[in-house]
Amino acid sequence: MDLKSATETGMWDVSDKTPTVRTARAYAILRMSPETALAVREGTVPKGDPLPVARVAAVMAAKNTPSIIPYCHPLPVESVKVRFSVGDDAIEIETETKTSAKTGVEMEALAAASVAALTLYDMLKQLDMGMTIESVRLVEKKGGKSDYQRNT
Structure with a gap:
């Protein structure tokens, strides 16, 4: 049996990879009424x-990502930064994660942005049931073999 077949592969093997400093940034937006933003x-x-x-x-969320995402490697998350920008009808969320490990921290950054948006939704829902969580996305990742940066 070939254990590398797509249907039988479990967690990705990173044992041969070299630990490097890796960072990732993610973004989410919570749209709401102007009254709620106010x-x-x-x-x-x-x-x-x-x-x-x-x-x-x-x-x-960043620290506990492997507990909720199957096959996500547990990492020493060494830094999590969270920035909010409250606009006229939305809250923009940007997260940045950092580690020195064998694999990247993009899932941790995405989990952090998503859970921040969900938490805001939960705390604001009594004011505005029409809110929407939009545009959860990876903005940038650095370190390891491949870097990524979104053009928009």
């Missing part, structure tokens, strides 16, 4: 300020 900016959300809560949730 409540975030003015600090009048009934459940409290959602941004610090979403920041902690993003860090936890």
Whole structure:
């Protein structure tokens, strides 16, 4: 039996890879009504300020990505940065993860951005059930054999 066939492969073997510094950036956007965005900016959300809560949730998501994504390698996540930009009708979320490991941290960056958006949604849903999470995407990854940067 050939264990490398597509239907029988499990976790990707990275044992022969060399650890390098690897970074990844991901992005998500939570669209909402102008009134909801104003409540975030003015600090009048009934459940409290959602941004610090979403920041902690993003860090936890990055650190726990292998627990929720099958075949995702456990990594020493050495840094997670989370930035929010509250606009007139949206909150933009950008996450950046970093490790020194044998494989990249793009899944951790994507998980962080996604969970930050979900946390914001949860804290704001009593104000606005029409919110949408959009454009969760990898923006950039560096380190290892291949770098990636989105052109848009």
